Amino acid sequence: MNPPPVPLVVLTGFLGSGKTTLLNRWLGQRGDLAVVINELGDIGIDQDLARRVGAPISLLAGGCVCCAVQGTLRTTLRNLYMARAGGDLPPFSLVLLETTGAADPFGVTAVLEQDAWLRKRFRLRSVLTTVDRVAGQAALARHPEALEQVTAADVLLLTKTDRAGGDQSALIEQLRRLNPRAEVGEAASADAGLLDRDFPRRCRITGALAPTGPLAPGAALAPAAPLSGPGHRLHPAGLRWRGRIPYDRLQEALAALRDSAGDELVRLKGLVAIEKLDGPLLIQAVTGQPVEMAPLPAWPDGDDDSRLVVIAAGDDPDRPARWLADWRRRLALKEAPTCDSSDSHGSHE
Numbered sequence: 001m002n003p004p005p006v007p008l009v010v011l012t013g014f015l016g017s018g019k020t021t022l023l024n025r026w027l028g029q030r031g032d033l034a035v036v037i038n039e040l041g042d043i044g045i046d047q048d049l050a051r052r053v054g055a056p057i058s059l060l061a062g063g064c065v066c067c068a069v070q071g072t073l074r075t076t077l078r079n080l081y082m083a084r085a086g087g088d089l090p091p092f093s094l095v096l097l098e099t100t101g102a103a104d105p106f107g108v109t110a111v112l113e114q115d116a117w118l119r120k121r122f123r124l125r126s127v128l129t130t131v132d133r134v135a136g137q138a139a140l141a142r143h144p145e146a147l148e149q150v151t152a153a154d155v156l157l158l159t160k161t162d163r164a165g166g167d168q169s170a171l172i173e174q175l176r177r178l179n180p181r182a183e184v185g186e187a188a189s190a191d192a193g194l195l196d197r198d199f200p201r202r203c204r205i206t207g208a209l210a211p212t213g214p215l216a217p218g219a220a221l222a223p224a225a226p227l228s229g230p231g232h233r234l235h236p237a238g239l240r241w242r243g244r245i246p247y248d249r250l251q252e253a254l255a256a257l258r259d260s261a262g263d264e265l266v267r268l269k270g271l272v273a274i275e276k277l278d279g280p281l282l283i284q285a286v287t288g289q290p291v292e293m294a295p296l297p298a299w300p301d302g303d304d305d306s307r308l309v310v311i312a313a314g315d316d317p318d319r320p321a322r323w324l325a326d327w328r329r330r331l332a333l334k335e336a337p338t339c340d341s342s343d344s345h346g347s348h349e
């Protein structure tokens, strides 16, 4: 008899809405997870930020699991399953898949439904969607990806409740209209036990879940067509470089980037070598929110190339690469080799 299928939980939510932060908290609470992290750009940073607790972590970089790297997701899940069956990995009881912040979760669930081999071995247990309580309404008004993530959810988890001031009931009402079936809760009080709850599955019915009553100010209608592949209007670019930079020059470069990019810069994250710091400085920004910086004690996996990922919204896919070209010029950076050669991982001068 075949062993029971491994439950799979999809953790989704718009760019910068708090998926990795929540994932890290859950990784600290239970040791029976295998984690798959999907990143939009070629340079992965989230897997470096995921808490090192011995859980197997696989990175799917270079596009969304809902479209560009669907095939890689299949292979990754197969490899995880075979490694577990063969005793090469601890017997994890659940796969937690963190999508990119631009993913259409229905594209992910389709992979499981359409692949006969995977269907027998994995069972989609739930779709959990983080919603930024500060920036959630703006994201829903501007980005169809955010709407897809909300309509696909079994549970909507509000993040950044510590930051949100004023009356937030409009966001909650909007979420209930967009997806009346989903439970709404606060991420801060959701512990890892949520991953064990099963929810009845349903088919994608775009439009049927769209709001039926009047829309909240600034709200947008659910898109009429599935979002996938070329439909994305979120474009990533990444840069790796060698050498330390002074902290004040980093701040100048960040200010210049944010000034020139404006609201089109939806997400920025990086690990940067700074003069007089042993470990990297982690920098993160989300549209309309202050830049967060935190020194990390050490470089993840000994890879001490500085790296920066930016994600732009809009019709021009080359715009983020131009921002990074400007960043490189402004800081007179020496670009690191893009291949994974061992001599690119030496220490900084």
Ligand SMILES: Nc1nc2c(ncn2[C@@H]2O[C@H](COP(=O)(O)OP(=O)(O)OP(=O)(O)O)[C@@H](O)[C@H]2O)c(=O)[nH]1
Pocket (backbone or CB within 6 Å): 013, 014, 015, 016, 017, 018, 019, 020, 021, 022, 046, 100, 101, 159, 160, 161, 162, 163, 267, 269, 284, 285, 286, 292
């Ligand atoms: N104040 C506050 N900040 C938070 C909270 N959750 C996340 N953040 C911050 O929001 C930023 C984005 O958080 P992440 O957890 O990386 O978001 P994400 O959804 O994984 O981001 P992407 O993978 O890039 O889409 C980081 O600077 C976090 O420190 C929260 O509950 N409160």
